[in-house]
Amino acid sequence: MNVKIIPFQQHGDSRGQLIAIEEKINVPFEFKRVYFMYETKKNVRRGLHAHKKLKQILFCVHGSCKVHLDDGMEQREVLLDKPYYGLLIEGLVWREMYDFSEDAVLMVIASDFYDESDYIRDYNEFLKEVSVKNAKEK
Ligand code: T46
Numbered sequence: 001m002n003v004k005i006i007p008f009q010q011h012g013d014s015r016g017q018l019i020a021i022e023e024k025i026n027v028p029f030e031f032k033r034v035y036f037m038y039e040t041k042k043n044v045r046r047g048l049h050a051h052k053k054l055k056q057i058l059f060c061v062h063g064s065c066k067v068h069l070d071d072g073m074e075q076r077e078v079l080l081d082k083p084y085y086g087l088l089i090e091g092l093v094w095r096e097m098y099d100f101s102e103d104a105v106l107m108v109i110a111s112d113f114y115d116e117s118d119y120i121r122d123y124n125e126f127l128k129e130v131s132v133k134n135a136k137e138k
Contacts, residue, residue, distance in 0.1 A: 001071045002091035006057065008084045019084050021057075021109060028088070029055045029111045036061070036107040040100040047095045049121045050129070055111040057086040058097075063104030070094040072130030080106070092133060094126050 008026055011018040023030055040046065047067075058067065060080035069076045071093050078087055086109075089095060097106060112118070120126045 001069060001074050001076060002089070002093055003069050003076070003078075004088045005078065006086040006088055008086055010084050017084075021086075027057060027086075027109060029090075031109050031111055032113050033110040034107065035110070036105055038105045040065075040104060040106075042100075042102075044098070044100065046097045048123075049119050050092050050094045050126045051089075052092070052118050052120065052129070053112070054115075054118050055088070055090045057088050057109045059083060059086050059107045059109075061105050061107045063101035064099075065097050065101065065104045065106055066099040068094075068096040068098065072127055092120075092126070092130055094123065 006026070008019050008021070011020065021027055037046065058080065061083045064079065064081035067078045067080060067087060069078065069089070071091070080087060100106070120129060
């Protein structure tokens with residue numbers, strides 16, 4: 001699956017911690033957008049889509065949440081509960097974020113601007129895209 005947990009370097013000292021996020025240095029792509037979500041209600045599932053081209057890194061910079069990942073062949077659950085862990089998602093991967101703690105702030109670094117035409121919001125359409133991609137790669 002085209003996903004990876006990246007441990008970002010913590011620049012800690014007696015005052016506390018600091019994380020730096022740098023294009024093409026510790027983020028393996030050029031980025032154009034940062035967004036974050038907070039005050040997510042209990043039992044809410046967000047996401048429920050895949051992206052055609054977008055690359056992203058998800059950080060739960062406060063609190064915790066889980067991410068369900070599915071590339072059409074394999075499924076995985078990831079717990080984000082440390083601000084220094086970035087979840088890199090590239091390629092055709094269905095994602096759902098859930099189990100947000102009350103204080104969760106999920107921040108995302110994205111390779112491109114917001115573009116609704118890059119979203120696949122229907123799971124069956126996603127599976128079709130996966131099989132087209134697999135057929136092309138054979
Ligand atoms: C993703 C997961 C991890 C904008 O206007 N600009 C933006 O950059 C974004 C991300 C959203 N929006 C608007 C579109 C919707 O009206 O904000 C509203 C909520 O967006 P959405 O329902 O797509 O949010 P999530 O949490 O389901 O998904 C988001 C990202 O959209 C998506 O790319 O991978 O977080």
